[in-house]
Ligand SMILES: Cc1ncc(C[n+]2csc(CCOP(=O)(O)OP(=O)(O)O)c2C)c(N)n1
């Protein structure tokens with residue numbers, strides 16, 4: 001074999017490559033891109049068949065997805081849009097700087113919006129459709145970009161200078177602005193909370209799917225509305241952000257557009273200093289089946305890429321890691337020339353004719369309106385899959401020395417006079433040097449070209465965004481028929497509260513008025529709760545219908561999927577299910593449809609696991625019912641430590657607009673849900689419900705007369721003693737499945753120990769606690785007036801004897817009302833880790849069964865001196881209680 005010198009070999013290689021590329025160019029010109037793609041596919045198969053190992057990559061080169069040839073001209077006035085964007089930039093920065101001058105430490109972010117301004121402005125001027133258009137878009141704004149959204153609203157005349165002045169000072173007179181998007185705080189403005197990072201993208205996915213659900217079920221006309229979700233590149237590290245991205249691809253949700261602001265930085269520093277976040281995200285989204293559009297380079301790069309016949313520049317672009325790209329952003333043109341272009345003399349030659357200054361000014365794709373416009377256009381026109389736009393930007397763009405591209409920029413809240421002056425000059429804001437120290441807001445005259453243009457554009461696009469309002473009509477009333485059977489009890493037949501709930505749900509689904517509005521949501525748990533009959537009754541929602549023959553087709557309750565199916569069977573994702581709950585429970589505002597979600601799940605995997613999403617639901621003014629199934633630390637047998645929930649009611653107490661109940665009987669559930677629908681959908685209160693339901697079966701008694709009010713307020717007397725004149729008296733409180741234990745204790749206390757006890761059902765410690773504190777607060781602030789008396793005090797002030805409470809939840813629940821009772825409360829509860837055991841064993845272990853209620857009652861009487869302590873001792877022995885067993889709270 002002839003020896004070929006390495007140099008010759010390289011040349012031969014280059015010539016061969018050249019020839020292949022020339023042939024490909026020929027096919028491209030003669031047959032078009034489709035033919036090239038086909039040919040490449042054939043070549044790949046051929047190569048594989050002949051043993052060529054093809055490295056897998058889900059990536060495309062590090063260049064814009066949309067080539068210059070594919071670009072459309074941008075409509076509108078680029079000059080005016082640039083002016084407007086500069087004005088928004090200035091006011092956004094000014095509001096943060098001023099807020100922090102007035103109040104040290106009040107916070108706010110300049111650099112997130114600074115990087116995203118073009119991404120938003122192109123949207124506002126050309127894409128985001130307001131609700132008046134009939135095709136209103138649903139937009140999740142990146143939380144930390146809020147100053148820019150406020151600054152635009154100010155220019156549009158929707159909010160005034162006082163509002164900007166009071167950014168982050170929400171309690172100030174004249175109105176303040178909330179730090180981030182919070183519908184609870186600004187119910188006419190913000191639609192969706194996003195600032196707990198990761199939740200926005202997740203909720204956006206389920207929002208897009210819910211829009212399809214409403215359309216497929218005929219609850220909403222088919223529209224071309226889009227869901228836009230703006231998020232940070234750092235935010236994609238949150239599992240919630242990427243955890244559900246296969247769903248929208250699977251469901252072909254082309255109504256969903258993610259825009260990831262890839263400024264390559266997060267709070268502390270680079271997102272992927274040693275790698276490339278954009279390529280990483282591209283691979284993840286492409287792998288999941290999304291349409292990915294990369295917007296990396298501004299138009300100044302186009303001529304260089306056009307000249308890059310050998311792919312040297314593309315290769316160079318693709319080999320730089322993000323930390324290094326960040327370095328270029330803070331360095332001079334000379335540095336970029338030396339370190340980026342200088343890697344190869346042929347690259348250096350490419351830029352020999354332009355100055356360092358021009359080099360420095362070459363923009364990135366996310367700052368170029370034409371590139372962004374074309375990406376959005378392609379996204380809204382794309383059919384068959386969701387789109388993600390990966391837009392490269394610089395964090396703190398335009399801040400110069402004050403933070404552009406620097407690691408500290410996320411936290412930058414202050415700018416000195418020099419920095420402000422430079423910023424003003426760069427964006428051409430007419431603020432004089434003399435005024436710069438005050439950082440004045442600037443809004444051109446009402447009839448200026450800028451203001452008129454902004455208004456015209458928004459008018460053409462269907463009104464201002466964001467705008468939140470209640471777009472639904474309240475329900476006229478709640479039908480009573482579905483609830484009635486539950487007031488009568490089960491006449492001795494045993495049922496669990498879960499069975500009762502499922503029966504009620506099934507009746508509501510059949511109701512001629514309410515039925516279509518009910519949205520049952522389950523995370524792969526329908527059979528656990530005995531809901532499989534609903535599969536057949538109303539079907540499981542599947543946009544595509546059922547394209548296979550289910551294995552159980554020949555059974556009555558087969559697994560029926562249908563395009564107008566009503567159940568959202570989400571699979572094993574409480575987070576996804578909760579996002580559906582939010583979409584359905586806010587549809588009264590977003591879509592003008594009063595859907596009523598019922599989300600039932602394993603109660604342990606609710607507040608404990610997805611508490612932040614429940615918090616966001618509260619913020620979003622979500623309406624609906626959360627059902628914590630298989631709840632109660634000792635009622636759920638066998639499952640053990642990770643499943644047995646004795647905590648969720650404690651968590652629920654801290655959610656301000658969550659109304660929580662731990663009901664024991666069928667009629668309690670009926671009363672609570674009936675009243676809940678009334679409060680939320682007739683009276684339009686922004687509250688949501690949490691009910692725990694259990695799987696222990698016992699006979700459901702009829703509702704005692706007059707119990708309704710107490711059920712809702714949190715406490716009523718279920719059964720009075722037949723011997724009120726007895727010497728030894730007690731008041732026993734029970735909740736949920738522990739109430740039957742308390743009733744049993746009452747009987748034994750009366751027959752064996754001559755203690756006459758009344759039994760109270762405590763349906764909600766949370767409601768009693770809130771009412772007690774509300775009264776106390778009012779009394780503190782109104783010292784001269786007749787004091788208000790908490791409901792629990794009013795109800796129990798005359799009640800004689802000792803007070804004992806037992807529930808399947810932590811003791812803090814019952815402890816929380818102690819101060820409003822006439823005497824101290826003895827509390828039995830289930831603090832501690834659960835155990836795999838049967839129900840009786842668990843109640844013994846946690847000390848909440850009827851025997852402990854008896855002992856606790858006798859001990860309280862002994863403590864008060866009305867009973868000899870030896871009786872307590874005898875009871876402990878008689879009931880086989882081991883007085884020296886370890887404390888379950890810590891064992
Ligand atoms: C769940 C959660 N964790 C932490 C934060 C605090 N935080 C706010 S912004 C931020 C960095 C954001 O970086 P990125 O997503 O890249 O957005 P950028 O500002 O760069 O556009 C962090 C850590 C938060 N808001 N939410």
Ligand SMILES: [Mg+2]
Pocket residue numbers: 232233234261262263264265266271395
């Ligand atoms: Mg970032």
